[in-house]
Amino acid sequence: xxxxxxxxxxxxxxxxxxxxxxxxxxxxxxxxxxxxxxxxxxxxxxxxxxxxxxxxxxxxxxxxxxxxxxxxxxxxxxxxxxxxxxxxxxxxxxxxxxxxxxxxxxxxxxxxxxxxxxxxxxxxxxxxxxxxxxxxxxxxxxxxxxxxxxxxxxxxxxxxxxxxxxxxxxxxxxxxxxxxxxxxxxxxxxxxxxxxxxxxxxxxxxxxxxxxxxxxxxxxxxxxxxxxxxxxxxxxxxxxxxxxxxxxxxxxxxxxxxxxxxxxxxxxxxxxxxxxxxxxxxxxxxxxxxxxxxxxxxxxxxxxxxxxxxxxxxxxxxxxxxxxxxxxxxxxxxxxxxxxxxxxxxxxxxxxxxxxxxxxxxxxxxxxxxxxxxxxxxxxxxxxxxxxxxxxxxxxxxxxxxxxxxxxxxxxx
Amino acid sequence: xxxxxxxxxxxxxxxxxxxxxxxxxxxxxxxxxxxxxxxxxxxxxxxxxxxxxxxxxxxxxxxxxxxxxxxxxxxxxxxxxxxxxxxxxxxxxxxxxxxxxxxxxxxxxxxxxxxxxxxxxxxxxxxxxxxxxxxxxxxxxxxxxxxxxx
Numbered sequence: 001x002x003x004x005x006x007x008x009x010x011x012x013x014x015x016x017x018x019x020x021x022x023x024x025x026x027x028x029x030x031x032x033x034x035x036x037x038x039x040x041x042x043x044x045x046x047x048x049x050x051x052x053x054x055x056x057x058x059x060x061x062x063x064x065x066x067x068x069x070x071x072x073x074x075x076x077x078x079x080x081x082x083x084x085x086x087x088x089x090x091x092x093x094x095x096x097x098x099x100x101x102x103x104x105x106x107x108x109x110x111x112x113x114x115x116x117x118x119x120x121x122x123x124x125x126x127x128x129x130x131x132x133x134x135x136x137x138x139x140x141x142x143x144x145x146x147x148x149x150x151x152x153x154x155x156x157x158x159x160x161x162x163x164x165x166x167x168x169x170x171x172x173x174x175x176x177x178x179x180x181x182x183x184x185x186x187x188x189x190x191x192x193x194x195x196x197x198x199x200x201x202x203x204x205x206x207x208x209x210x211x212x213x214x215x216x217x218x219x220x221x222x223x224x225x226x227x228x229x230x231x232x233x234x235x236x237x238x239x240x241x242x243x244x245x246x247x248x249x250x251x252x253x254x255x256x257x258x259x260x261x262x263x264x265x266x267x268x269x270x271x272x273x274x275x276x277x278x279x280x281x282x283x284x285x286x287x288x289x290x291x292x293x294x295x296x297x298x299x300x301x302x303x304x305x306x307x308x309x310x311x312x313x314x315x316x317x318x319x320x321x322x323x324x325x326x327x328x329x330x331x332x333x334x335x336x337x338x339x340x341x342x343x344x345x346x347x348x349x350x351x352x353x354x355x356x357x358x359x360x361x362x363x364x365x366x367x368x369x370x371x372x373x374x375x376x377x378x379x380x381x382x383x384x385x386x387x388x389x390x391x392x393x394x395x396x397x398x399x400x401x402x403x404x405x406x407x408x409x410x411x412x413x
Numbered sequence: 414x415x416x417x418x419x420x421x422x423x424x425x426x427x428x429x430x431x432x433x434x435x436x437x438x439x440x441x442x443x444x445x446x447x448x449x450x451x452x453x454x455x456x457x458x459x460x461x462x463x464x465x466x467x468x469x470x471x472x473x474x475x476x477x478x479x480x481x482x483x484x485x486x487x488x489x490x491x492x493x494x495x496x497x498x499x500x501x502x503x504x505x506x507x508x509x510x511x512x513x514x515x516x517x518x519x520x521x522x523x524x525x526x527x528x529x530x531x532x533x534x535x536x537x538x539x540x541x542x543x544x545x546x547x548x549x550x551x552x553x554x555x556x557x558x559x560x561x562x563x
Binding site: 346347348349350351354355358365366367374380381405409410412 | 414415417418421422427431451452453454455456476477478479480540542543546
């Protein structure tokens with residue numbers, strides 16, 4: 001057990017990669033929005049699974065299969081409890097948030113959307129929450145419309161309200177935390193508005209879940225999707241939460257083994273959710289790794305203490321960056337999770353990223369899979385710093401120092 | 414900056430990145446191609462005047478990182494008044510210089526001699542993630558000279 005204050009130095013020892021070097025410098029990992037590093041507990045849970053528990057889930061009468069099925073379903077319960085979902089049956093395992101959105105678009109969307117219907121996405125969506133809806137619109141003759149942003153980079157709620165009033169909106173697809181701006185969107189409020197207009201709401205929680213507590217019953221959204229590897233779990237595993245009434249009547253996304261009740265050559269009866277949406281042998285190691293990641297987060301104090309630690313770091317980073325006159329931080333949303341993107345006058349983001357990497361600092365440069373948002377800000381590339389629970393003030397000091405050095409040595413001088 | 418980084422961002426490269434040469438369009442453009450790297454957003458439009466299988470003028474516009482801009486800027490200087498055969502050789506030399514670690518000393522020397530100032534970009538070899546930046550303009554050159562005309 002750790003103490004009440006956030007003992008980041010102790011916590012860092014749980015992450016083997018943080019003891020490694022990049023280009024002969026201790027690694028400073030500031031690309032947590034892309035993927036987070038894994039604590040030993042996660043790495044070992046995967047190892048333990050393959051060493052001692054490997055067996056198929058939901059089939060096999062032997063002990064090994066029964067044991068692993070129990071572990072697998074306990075993981076599902078754990079996730080349900082972690083996000084305060086009413087029932088574990090509302091958690092469906094997927095490869096990640098992307099597959100989860102594709103599942104919703106291809107099952108729920110395919111079922112619900114008709115010609116002339118409107119699907120709303122926001123200006124700040126990740127490509128993964130644009131393209132599946134665009135494809136659905138093309139298949140159905142539906143129309144994709146965009147919720148604009150305010151000057152500060154928040155969702156324009158007034159415009160959102162008008163869109164809901166003016167058009168036959170069936171689905172709202174919205175990112176919870178922007179992977180570029182860090183903006184935290186008012187999901188509960190947006191859900192309430194969507195429901196008032198008989199629209200369903202799909203929330204991309206990929207960036208939110210590692211930074212804050214998320215509560216399905218408080219948000220009241222219809223669907224919520226996450227990727228395991230962005231919350232200190234393994235890659236290749238994620239999940240979707242859905243309202244039971246919707247999941248129960250949705251057709252399968254993929255078909256095959258494990259998702260059926262009975263099969264004859266004439267017809268197939270599908271199993272109830274969640275099995276209906278989990279065809280084939282699942283990523284069991286991934287599920288158990290994700291379970292271990294959530295346990296780890298709870299053990300070090302849970303999301304509120306992680307959020308407090310990250311908030312303090314973000315404030316510190318923000319202030320230090322504001323002291324650099326050539327740095328422009330993109331957007332000024334009302335609430336920001338622990339990430340931000342910036343430009344530096346006179347130095348291209350890719351040159352900055354290479355420069356920083358040379359000193360062990362991993363930071364992402366590019367369009368961050370949000371090309372419409374970058375176009376909105378008239379940018380082609382941004383440098384992003386995204387923080388995680390193991391980052392420190394000393395790391396921020398190093399990063400800002402190196403950024404300043406890059407400006408001096410690569411800039412217009 | 415330490416040595417490896419210094420190699421990459423040496424004065425010649427930074428100078429061409431900050432003050433790109435031949436920036437604009439040929440007045441009598443005969444060939445053009447727009448190259449785009451969706452991963453990083455670098456975009457180069459090459460504008461050439463080719464007459465009797467020789468590049469009379471080479472200009473470019475676009476936006477990109479220092480490596481990309483310097484590479485194209487140096488390239489436009491180099492290919493002006495060169496025959497298409499020579500340009501094809503330069504293309505091969507440049508790609509080999511950046512990507513082929515197994516070049517013999519002799520081959521390397523020949524490459525560097527033909528490329529002249531462009532040989533400074535050899536430093537990019539140590540940064541594999543940046544090879545695409547350095548070669549973007551060159552792929553535009555190949556497309557515009559040998560695959561597309563307007």
